[in-house]
Amino acid sequence: MKLLLIICLIGCTMADVVILNNETNFKSKRPGRCARVCTGSTGRGKTTWINYKDGNGIWTIINISKCGFKHPPTITTALEGSSSHWSVHGTSSVYYGTATSFKVFIHEKGLVKLIAENYNWNVEWIAVGYRC
Numbered sequence: 001m002k003l004l005l006i007i008c009l010i011g012c013t014m015a016d017v018v019i020l021n022n023e024t025n026f027k028s029k030r031p032g033r034c035a036r037v038c039t040g041s042t043g044r045g046k047t048t049w050i051n052y053k054d055g056n057g058i059w060t061i062i063n064i065s066k067c068g069f070k071h072p073p074t075i076t077t078a079l080e081g082s083s084s085h086w087s088v089h090g091t092s093s094v095y096y097g098t099a100t101s102f103k104v105f106i107h108e109k110g111l112v113k114l115i116a117e118n119y120n121w122n123v124e125w126i127a128v129g130y131r132c
Contacts, residue, residue: 019074019128034132038067041080044120049113057090057107058116064127065100072097073129077104081121099129 017035042048042062049058067073079091088108095103104123106116 017128019130034130035128036067036069036073036131037126037128038064038069038073039124039126040064041124042122044081044122045117047116047122049116049121051113052105052107055112056109057105057111058113059103059105060123061101061103062123062125063101064125067127067129068131069099069127069129070132071130072099073127075102075125075127077123077125079104079106079121080124081116081119083119084115085119085121 017037019035040062042060047060049060051058064073064075075094075097077092077094079085079088085091088106088111090104090106093105095105102125106121
């Protein structure tokens with residue numbers, strides 16, 4: 001009975017991840033075993049927003065190094081918060097994506113980091129790539 005439980009715990013927790021394409025055309029030698037889905041958030045009230053020089057936007061760097069990707073993954077983002085994030089531009093635009101980080105730039109006339117901090121804006125993300 002214990003053996004069956006252990007087998008089920010191991011087998012039942014394995015996820016099937018299939019990557020059909022990626023931007024770099026990297027081909028893993030073991031795609032089924034090396035594919036990884038990693039997700040996270042910069043956190044409400046914890047995101048380090050930086051003002052654009054012109055006062056019309058903000059940006060942040062998201063560290064994904066703990067995901068263990070060997071090559072830049074495919075990244076999808078969303079901006080989450082308590083108010084007003086629906087009207088800004090750039091919420092799903094990923095810049096300078098690497099295996100360990102990426103940037104998100106948010107634009108709107110007059111937007112400064114104080115607004116994002118007051119509304120608890122944070123970046124939620126999902127990355128899919130290869131760890132080997």
